[in-house]
Amino acid sequence: MNKLYIGNLNENVTAEDLVKTFEDHKIQYSGQFLMKTGYAFVDCPDDQWAMKAIETFSGKVELHGKRIEVEHSVPKKQRTRKLQIRNIPPHLQWEVSLDVYLHSLSFSVLILSTVNTDSETAVVNVTYGTREQARQAIQKLNGYQFENNALRVSYIPDENSDVDSQRGPDNGRRPGYGPRGNSRQMSPGSGIPSKHQHPDIPLRLLVPTQYVGAIIGKEGATIRNITKQTQSKIDVHRKENAGAAEKPISIHSTQEGCSAACRMILEIMNQEAKDTKTADEVPLKVLAHNNFVGRLIGKEGRNLKKVEQDTDTKITISPLQDLTLYNPERTITVKGSIEACCLAEQEIMKKVREAYDNDVAAMNASEQETVHVYIPAQAVGALIGKKGQHIKQLSRFAGASIKIAPAEAPDSKMRMVIVTGPPEAQFKAQGRIYGKLKEENFFGPKEEVKLETHIKVAAAAAGRVIGKGGKTVNELQNLTAAEVVVPREQTPDEHDQVIVKIIGHFYASQLAQRKIRDILTQVKQQQKGGTAGTGGPQGPHPQGMPELGTPQGLAQEPRRK
Numbered sequence: 354m355n356k357l358y359i360g361n362l363n364e365n366v367t368a369e370d371l372v373k374t375f376e377d378h379k380i381q382y383s384g385q386f387l388m389k390t391g392y393a394f395v396d397c398p399d400d401q402w403a404m405k406a407i408e409t410f411s412g413k414v415e416l417h418g419k420r421i422e423v424e425h426s427v428p429k430k431q432r433t434r435k436l437q438i439r440n441i442p443p444h445l446q447w448e449v450s451l452d453v454y455l456h457s458l459s460f461s462v463l464i465l466s467t468v469n470t471d472s473e474t475a476v477v478n479v480t481y482g483t484r485e486q487a488r489q490a491i492q493k494l495n496g497y498q499f500e501n502n503a504l505r506v507s508y509i510p511d512e513n514s515d516v517d518s519q520r521g522p523d524n525g526r527r528p529g530y531g532p533r534g535n536s537r538q539m540s541p542g543s544g545i546p547s548k549h550q551h552p553d554i555p556l557r558l559l560v561p562t563q564y565v566g567a568i569i570g571k572e573g574a575t576i577r578n579i580t581k582q583t584q585s586k587i588d589v590h591r592k593e594n595a596g597a598a599e600k601p602i603s604i605h606s607t608q609e610g611c612s613a614a615c616r617m618i619l620e621i622m623n624q625e626a627k628d629t630k631t632a633d634e635v636p637l638k639v640l641a642h643n644n645f646v647g648r649l650i651g652k653e654g655r656n657l658k659k660v661e662q663d664t665d666t667k668i669t670i671s672p673l674q675d676l677t678l679y680n681p682e683r684t685i686t687v688k689g690s691i692e693a694c695c696l697a698e699q700e701i702m703k704k705v706r707e708a709y710d711n712d713v714a715a716m717n718a719s720e721q722e723t724v725h726v727y728i729p730a731q732a733v734g735a736l737i738g739k740k741g742q743h744i745k746q747l748s749r750f751a752g753a754s755i756k757i758a759p760a761e762a763p764d765s766k767m768r769m770v771i772v773t774g775p776p777e778a779q780f781k782a783q784g785r786i787y788g789k790l791k792e793e794n795f796f797g798p799k800e801e802v803k804l805e806t807h808i809k810v811a812a813a814a815a816g817r818v819i820g821k822g823g824k825t826v827n828e829l830q831n832l833t834a835a836e837v838v839v840p841r842e843q844t845p846d847e848h849d850q851v852i853v854k855i856i857g858h859f860y861a862s863q864l865a866q867r868k869i870r871d872i873l874t875q876v877k878q879q880q881k882g883g884t885a886g887t888g889g890p891q892g893p894h895p896q897g898m899p900e901l902g903t904p905q906g907l908a909q910e911p912r913r914k
Contacts, residue, residue, distance in 0.1 A: 357403055358426035359386075359393045359410075363417035368393070374416055378409050394426055407439065408476070411505060424507035434481045435509040436490060441475035442502050474502065478509060554709050556604040556611035556702060557640035559684055560622060564635070565591060565600055567625040568618055575621065583613040601640060608702065616695045623691060637687040637694040639701055643676055645708040646683050647879060649701060656704060664696040665689055711878060722779055724866065725758075725807040726770040726786055728795075733757055733768050735793045736786065747785050753778035767805075776870075780863060787859040801858050808866060809850040814876045815839055818853055818869055829868055835861035837869075 359371065368386040371393060375382050380402070387394040397403040403425065411423040425437070481487040487508070495506045560568065569576045569589060580587055585606030604614045619637055626632040641649065650657045650670070661668050666689035676683065687697045728736065737744045737757065748755045753774030760768060772782045787802045796802050810818060819826050819839050829837045835857030843851040855865045 356394050356396055356426040357406060358422075358424055359395065360391070360422040360424075361419050362391055362393060362421060363419050364390060366393075366417055370416060371395075374410075374414065375406070378414070380406055380409060404476070407507075408474075411439070412503075424505075425509055433508070434484050434487045436479050436481070436487055436494075436506055437476065437509050438479060438494060439474065439476045439505040439507075440502050441477065441504065554702075554706055556606075556615055556698070557682070558602045558604070558615065558618065559599045559638035559640055560602055560618070561635065562598055562600050563629075563631065564622045564625050565589060567621055568602070579614055579617050583610045583617070585610045585614045587614060599638070608699075608706070611702065612695065612699050615698050616691070619691055619694060634688075637698060639685040639687065639698060640682045641685055641701070641705050643673075643681050643683050644875070645705045646670060646685075647875065648708045648711075649685075649704045660697055660700045660704075664693050664700060666693045666697045668697065668701075708878075721773055721775060722870070723771065723773045723809070724779055724783065726772060726783060727767045727805045727807075728770055728786065728790060730760065730766055730768045732790055732793065732795045735795075736770070736789055743789075747782060751778045751782035751785065753782040755782055776867070779866070783863065784859055803856060803858050804862065805854060805856045806862055806866070807852045807854055808869060809846075809848075810853055810869070810873055811876075812843075812845040812849050812851050814873055815843075815851050815853070817872055817876055825872070829865055833857070833861050833865040833868065835865040837865055 366388075368388050371386050372382070382395070382398070382402075384396050384398070395406075397406075407423050407425075410421055412420055414421055479490070481490060491506050491508070494504050497504045567575070570578075576587055576589065579585070583606060585604055587605075588603040590601045590603070602618065604611045606614065615637070619635070622635040626635050648656070651659075657668055657670075660666075666687050668688075669686045671684040671686075673683075685701060687694045687701075689697065735743075736747075738746075744755055744757075751774065753772055755773075756771045758769040758771055770786060772779060772786075774782065783806070787804065790796060790804075791802050817825070818829075818837075820828070826837050826839065829835075835855050838854040838856070840852065840854065845851055853869060855862050855869075857865065
């Protein structure tokens, strides 16, 4: 049974006081409060009761002169990757705005789902790529002023209570393990922290639903045996995608442990297929985030062909059309003998881990970004403030350099604001600029603030932003609701860069900027690894990465929203 932590209590508060407070707010509870000096614990009858108690009391109700805090009680060893974010303004497009902000923190957000409550503010649950990211997110997000609401963030207890998430012989107390996964949208996940291993990348398999029972075994005996022999943690996501023909399995262990568990699962499935006469052989299906697949394929498919030749297997990759914003994984199907499939798995995951390492190194570099934001000329004074005070405060708050460029002409109606800083700083600075213009009534009370922003991209990469026949830029516009334009007949500047224009409200603009940055990052990675223009089975290019060679002068007229 999960517990709630009740904090910030006056020393004189008794269990009777808490019972009465709960009753006064129509929350019935027949159990006992475990009282400590300044705080207390209470067992939760169910999740709905816990949610109601948190929403009713936390930071809102005074008891003996102090506002009490209520949140999930999660011991340090049981803190995982799953957080709950509360007190979100309900009028916001929080699905977009939170996704953009979390993205700006360079966190790998796997799941972002709403929670139904009776409160006036919205609540979401977020699952991060690693437990460390969840810890950092709590530090950054707790108390963060989001449209005048202070966000409240707490851990959600691990719900590993059934056979779907079997643990190793140490009863799962090793740090770094997350809760049961319930989504295929997996970028790097969590696993065993080891100096020489890759704890953030689980091996993700896709198995026929009909063989899940054999993999788990009677009362979980088979999967317990696998976890024990391979020193791994295995999540069988049975409840995901009800009725689906296949279910994902996540294996968290060392590279060797993952491969050993994979072999045992493959052997079990093939034996079950033979016993039930349902198939001659069961192929191995590995799930990998699309960001890594282009580098697995290699230039003109060379990397993948080499894996096939070295392991005597046939490998195909699911088409890009199967990807969605919420399912960024592609299915890598390997056909061959069990031994050959296991060798191929090792080679595939080796490439995926190398790609992951490169991405982490790039992320840690925290590259500075420069964005040009165009505001009405008459708004410059308000943005600068008296003696430059407002713009200085904004710069300090965001951690960004903010400069107003000189007017291009005496009668210019728009002025350019140059914002330089990492992604999180960009989000904060641009958000305050949009807010200031609304605050100072440069837009009507019912008028949405829409601004034009420019980001510069390498001329050689402009074709990737446009896409073949304008496909990528149209997808960007559909996804973000922003207008994205690569103007015609641009002459590259002295740094061989051209401009991409983004027009839209704040969250649309931010999402478009981040997606374009993602494309540029992938271009750099491909150029570094010599994999530009990759080709391979069923999909020669990573998502959002159309062919180079698209005419760079091609302008894509924005689709009006």
